[in-house]
Amino acid sequence: MILVVPLVLLQVISAFIFYEAHWDKVSKYLARGLAGDVGALVDMIRNDPSEDGLTRTFLISRQRFNMAASLRKGEILANNENIVEGSIPDPFLLSALDERVGLPYHILAPADKKTLTIEIQLSDGVLSVTALRKRLFSSTTYVFVLWMVGSSMLLFGVAIIFMRNQVRPIRRLAQAADAFGKRQNVERFKPEGAREVRQAATAFLKMKARIERQIEQRTHMLAGVSHDLRTPLTRMKLQLAMMGEEDDIKDLRDDIQEMEHMLEGYLDFVRGDGEEEPEDTNISQILTSIVQGIKRKDIPIDYENVEDVHLQVRPNAFKRCVTNLVENAARYGTHIWLSLEQRNEAIEVTVDDDGPGIPEDMREEVFKPFFRLDKSRNIQTGGVGLGLSIVRDVVRAHGGDIQLTTSPQGGLRARLRFPV
CATH class of the missing domain: 3.30.450 (Beta-Lactamase)
Structure with a gap:
């Protein structure tokens, strides 16, 4: 234009x-x-x-x-x-x-x-x-029209060539920003194009370096915290194991187990799966393995899938994401329905249950870290409030999104949508 x-x-x-x-x-x-x-x-x-x-x-x-x-x-x-x-x-x-x-x-x-x-x-x-x-x-009419149209087409062609050369670096910058948002490798990106575009690309690379440095520092800090906390917890568990089976001792063991569970949840949330590289993955096989694991726990689950659905994802992160949803459905419901659908431009994974569901006004709040519907913080009635936060983080890292609605089965429906 x-x-x-x-x-x-x-x-x-x-x-x-x-x-x-x-x-x-x-x-x-x-x-x-x-x-x-x-x-x-x-x-x-x-x-x-x-x-x-x-x-x-x-x-x-x-x-x-x-x-x-x-x-x-x-x-x-x-x-x-x-x-x-x-x-x-x-x-x-x-x-x-x-x-x-x-x-x-x-x-x-x-x-x-x-x-x-x-x-x-x-x-x-x-x-x-x-x-x-x-x-x-x-005859000057034809000459005039010919010169006017010809010169305009020539100028238009030259402008298109220059404009394409300037737009190409902007597109590469947009692709690099999108790939970085999905935690993909953008090491080959370098500033090029007009001066303003190079300035924007340089600012992006500096921002990328700062974010990666902060993530690395956070991961190292948490790794050290994990190591420092596991050592005294292990000593406490050994000391309690030598003290017998009194009621007070059993309560202390439960507290230590809860601390370990909370610590693992915190580390999983903050550490994420940034070091895992995306690869072409058979989504159907991952969901099948999750269903088999749930069935071994004698939990009723129905699975509808499409054979050989492939997607560029981080396999471990994707499996943990769906597993969190399925385990939540198993915790609050008595029956689970899992389905996989492939549409024109997206792949959808849907998890339904027949549990109590989540109130509509709370469906956005549950994605906040450490938020729990159960205010008692009882470890037996749920985790530490990071499960859905991890799920959304993983899904959006793959360029998708998650939506919570009311299930036709009466409970909660969680739908994951991943762009192809």
């Missing part, structure tokens, strides 16, 4: 100016010239109507004016009014004849001929003048 709209406007304005100014003036001059030649012949015949005078007049008309003229003596035009038969190339010819000749005339202009005939009513007969049509036509 940036290129086409100015060119079209330029064409329209140029054509308007040309036809309104140049074309009108040239057409008037040509029509007046032809009408003036016809008027000159009329004056010459009036001045010397003899046979010798007519012969000289017709010779001058043929040699000087490039027109064939003849006089039909004693004839009268069929109609004393001005008549035009056919189509004349220039409407200015009529007014020019009225101005330069001032006598009744007929114009015979058949469309299949290159000439036109003007018949003038004189006192002693009818003067017939045959002239070429091109006397009323200027």
